Amino acid sequence: MQDTLTALRGLQEIDRHIFRVQAELERLPKELEQRQEVLVRLKEAIVEREFSVKELRVRIKEIEDATTGLRQRQRKLENESNTAGVDAALLASFQHEIRQVKRTVSQAEDDGLRLVSEADEVEKGLTELQERLAEENKTFEEFQGNVSKETEEAETKLAELSTKREKEASTSIEAPVLDLYTKLLASRGGEAMAELADMVCQGCFVGIPRNLSVRLARQVEIVQCPNCQRILYSF
Numbered sequence: 707m708q709d710t711l712t713a714l715r716g717l718q719e720i721d722r723h724i725f726r727v728q729a730e731l732e733r734l735p736k737e738l739e740q741r742q743e744v745l746v747r748l749k750e751a752i753v754e755r756e757f758s759v760k761e762l763r764v765r766i767k768e769i770e771d772a773t774t775g776l777r778q779r780q781r782k783l784e785n786e787s788n789t790a791g792v793d794a795a796l797l798a799s800f801q802h803e804i805r806q807v808k809r810t811v812s813q814a815e816d817d818g819l820r821l822v823s824e825a826d827e828v829e830k831g832l833t834e835l836q837e838r839l840a841e842e843n844k845t846f847e848e849f850q851g852n853v854s855k856e857t858e859e860a861e862t863k864l865a866e867l868s869t870k871r872e873k874e875a876s877t878s879i880e881a882p883v884l885d886l887y888t889k890l891l892a893s894r895g896g897e898a899m900a901e902l903a904d905m906v907c908q909g910c911f912v913g914i915p916r917n918l919s920v921r922l923a924r925q926v927e928i929v930q931c932p933n934c935q936r937i938l939y940s941f
């Protein structure tokens with residue numbers, strides 16, 4: 707049984723590395739995807755703001771055109787009110803209309819100014835976002851380069867470990883024991899074995915009953931931790 711445990715520990719040594727490399731190979735594309743999503747959201751925000759700015763500029767232009775038209779109307783009314791032969795009633799009517807046009811112009815100018823400052827604000831935010839995107843793009847490209855390099859390295863390492871593992875696993879470990887070990891490896895985060903030290907399982911740090919420790923010392927059977935089920939060994 708001691709031989710089996712030794713063989714299992716040899717296997718565990720390799721599998722621990724394999725587990726880490728596999729986790730790395732899963733993590734890398736996920737992280738890449740997350741970073742890509744950030745870029746997509748940034749681009750969306752930029753498009754949205756570009757649209758807002760465009761819309762605001764159109765409205766500002768409309769207001770400017772309307773104001774120009776109103777000013778022309780104002781001048782025309784002023785000219786007409788100054789021509790000879792205008793009686794008092796007509797003059798009063800002209801003046802009334804002129805006052806109305808002036809009020810409308812003043813209101814439109816206020817609206818225009820408000821929209822201009824709003825557009826400036828949005829444009830400022832837009833510039834900041836564009837700068838951020840340029841930076842994020844650069845970081846992303848670097849990251850992407852690193853990821854493909856790291857992935858390649860991890861794949862090479864995994865191939866090496868797999869070859870090594872095949873050799874180890876072909877040593878005499880009974881099928882049911884190897885089965886148990888393999889299941890534990892998957893369910894216990896790549897650690898199927900645990901040392902028993904001072905009656906405490908070093909995999910989950912829970913104390914185990916004395917009889918189990920005695921059984922382990924006899925070296926005639928596989929003994930598992932009653933708490934984490936890992937295969938126990940001791941020195």
Ligand SMILES: [Zn+2]
Nearest residue numbers: 907910931934
């Ligand atoms: Zn345990």
